Amino acid sequence: MADAYIYDTVRTPRGKGKKDGKLHEITPIQLATQVLEAIRDRNGIDTADVDDVILGCVAPVGEQGSDIARVAVLNADYAESTAGVQINRFCASGLEATNMAVAKVMAGEAMFAIGGGVESMSRVPMGSDGGAWAMDPAVAFKTYFAPQGIGADLIATKYGFSRNDVDAYAMESQKRAAQAWKEGRFARSIMPVRDVIGEVVLDHDEHMRPGTDMQSLGSLSPAFSAMGEQMPGFDAIALMRYPEVEKIDHVHHGGNSSGIVDGAAGVLVGSKEMGEKYGLKPRARIRAMGSVGSEPMIMLTGPEFVANKILKRAGMTADDIDLFELNEAFASVVLRYMQALKIDHSKINVNGGAIAMGHPLGATGAMILGTVLDELERTGKGTALVNLCVGAGMGTGTIIERL
Numbered sequence: 382m383a384d385a386y387i388y389d390t391v392r393t394p395r396g397k398g399k400k401d402g403k404l405h406e407i408t409p410i411q412l413a414t415q416v417l418e419a420i421r422d423r424n425g426i427d428t429a430d431v432d433d434v435i436l437g438c439v440a441p442v443g444e445q446g447s448d449i450a451r452v453a454v455l456n457a458d459y460a461e462s463t464a465g466v467q468i469n470r471f472c473a474s475g476l477e478a479t480n481m482a483v484a485k486v487m488a489g490e491a492m493f494a495i496g497g498g499v500e501s502m503s504r505v506p507m508g509s510d511g512g513a514w515a516m517d518p519a520v521a522f523k524t525y526f527a528p529q530g531i532g533a534d535l536i537a538t539k540y541g542f543s544r545n546d547v548d549a550y551a552m553e554s555q556k557r558a559a560q561a562w563k564e565g566r567f568a569r570s571i572m573p574v575r576d577v578i579g580e581v582v583l584d585h586d587e588h589m590r591p592g593t594d595m596q597s598l599g600s601l602s603p604a605f606s607a608m609g610e611q612m613p614g615f616d617a618i619a620l621m622r623y624p625e626v627e628k629i630d631h632v633h634h635g636g637n638s639s640g641i642v643d644g645a646a647g648v649l650v651g652s653k654e655m656g657e658k659y660g661l662k663p664r665a666r667i668r669a670m671g672s673v674g675s676e677p678m679i680m681l682t683g684p685e686f687v688a689n690k691i692l693k694r695a696g697m698t699a700d701d702i703d704l705f706e707l708n709e710a711f712a713s714v715v716l717r718y719m720q721a722l723k724i725d726h727s728k729i730n731v732n733g734g735a736i737a738m739g740h741p742l743g744a745t746g747a748m749i750l751g752t753v754l755d756e757l758e759r760t761g762k763g764t765a766l767v768n769l770c771v772g773a774g775m776g777t778g779t780i781i782e783r784l
Contacts, residue, residue, distance in 0.1 A: 385486035386663035387781065388656055389649040390751030391419045393574050395586045395739040398502035398641035403583040405643070407574055409438075409445045409501040412645035413453035419572045420495060420647050421459070426659055429460035432491035435481050436647075437474025437498030438467050439742035440509045449499060469743070470672065471772035472710060474498050476746025479648045480670040480779060487667075492655045497647035498743035507641065507742065514773055525622040525678035527615035529772065530605035530638070532680040533711035534631045535619050539679075540717050544632040547712035548598040551637035551736045553726070554709060558733025559591035566732055566759060570751040588640040588739040603631035604638070622678040637712040642739030646747035665754055668764070668780040669695035675774040681714045683776025684768040685721040691778050692766070699724060702780070703762035706753040708745055708769040709734035718768070732756060745769065750779065757783040 393412055396404025404412070413436060421428055436450035451465030470477040479496030486494055513520045520526070537547060561567060562585065573584040609616035609629060616629050656663050669691040675683035684707055692698060699722045707718050707729060719729060732752060735745060746769050753765040768778045 382487045383489060383652055385483040385650050385667045386653065386656060387648060387650055387665040387754065388661045388663060389420055389424055390570050390754055391416055391423065391572050392570050392646035392748045392751055393644045394571060394583045395588055395642040395644045395741055396583050397587045398643055398739070400503060402503050402643060403587055404574060405503040406576065407582060409499050409504065410449060410453055410456060412501060412574065412643065413449060413499040414456045415572065415574060416497060416645045416647040417453055417457035417459065417495065420649050421457070424649060424659065424661060426493065428463055430655060431459060431463045431493045431495060433482065433485060434463060434465040434495045435478040436467055437469065437478040437743035437746065439469055439471055439474055439500060440505045440507060441467055441469060442510050443505050445499070445501065445505050470775065470777060472708060472740070472742055473746050473769040473771045473775065473777035474743040475646060475748065476750060476767060476769055476777050476779060477672065479650070479747050479750060482648070482650050483667050483670060486650055486652055493649065493651040495647050495649055497645065497747040499645035500741040500743040501643045502641045502741060503643050525618050527618050527678060528605065528608060529680055529710070530633055531609050531615045531619055532678065533633050533713050534605055534609065534629050535623065535626065535679050536681060536717050537632045537713040538630045539623065539626055540720060542713050542716050546716060547632050547637045548595055550712040550716060551598060552593055552595060554730065554733045554736040555590055555593040557731060558589055558737035561732035562586070566755065567752070569755050586738040588642050589737050593636065598636045601634040601636050604634045606631035619678060633711050633713065637736060639710050639735035640739035642741050644741035644744050644748065646744045646751065648747050648750060663784050664758070665781040665783050668782050670779040672775060672777040675776060677774030680772065680774050681710060681770040682717065683774060684718050684770050684778065687776035687778040688722060688766060688768055691780055695780050697780070702764050702766045704731065704753055704756060704765040705729040706749045706765060706767045708740065708749060709736040710740065710770050712736065714770050746777065754781060754783070
């Protein structure tokens, strides 16, 4: 298998995923189009050399429906020969799309490929695509289905994380994100989003609340207690699957969970030969990547298992990784990951995460890959492991080595 290299990463700012969010007026196809245009223009590539564009999208209906990747390719005036495909691995879609682009390069199927994702959560609400997992009673019963928030609270209860623990983590995420923006740490990858007349609509992550403190977080009521406790409630389903837990402690709320936002991202990967053709210096090499399934009721513990899988595949241990980037779906997810892999907080999500900046479902994986690569370059460190938990019980991860 040939090596695959990362040549560029681009992302939009994250706009609040509500009707008053700055990106609400920008359609999903425009978000994806502007990312593809930026990758082409920043690197001066002939798009006839881009074999495929793979974009994650978790609610591929309505404006995000059909095959948004191929339509974005055409809308961005790429060569007609450039293919495009939309994929869905729930919250890990953007990283899975990038891993698929990498695999194509490694296999010799593509010389240049772009992975990434797009999600306009203000225009196409989460869950718009339905599905048997939650909607079909027989399937829901068989899999002990419960919403992700119940799983997050179950993780906190099962592994010993208190309300103070998850709130303290959330406050630190806000603090780190604010510091990163203040110091311009995202500048290399951020591209401003423009409207139809070329005016900048948004050039910064809109969801952040840098003034967050423990007092303001403490005033928020648990978000999932009602759906968990009201009969017939989801807590009962969770306790059937995890009878060793006496009672679920509901600790998560909007302040320590990922924000609903709009955004898009792309990662240009390619062979050594294609980089040389355009005089592009590779920024990183892919060391390992993969996905796993995990227990679907608790749902959000997959990252630790896929991390161990790809570390073994790379001949590495957690001690060999300089930086970890795990999507902050909920605070307990990251706390459990640190606990399981024995990771110090100083090595993970050092520039904040989705609790502060938001989680545009289909795009987040590609966004955080770019974030950690920028941080490796800023600090001169060598290796990073990128992870996301995934709906229905999965985990997806990638190890990169800075060049």
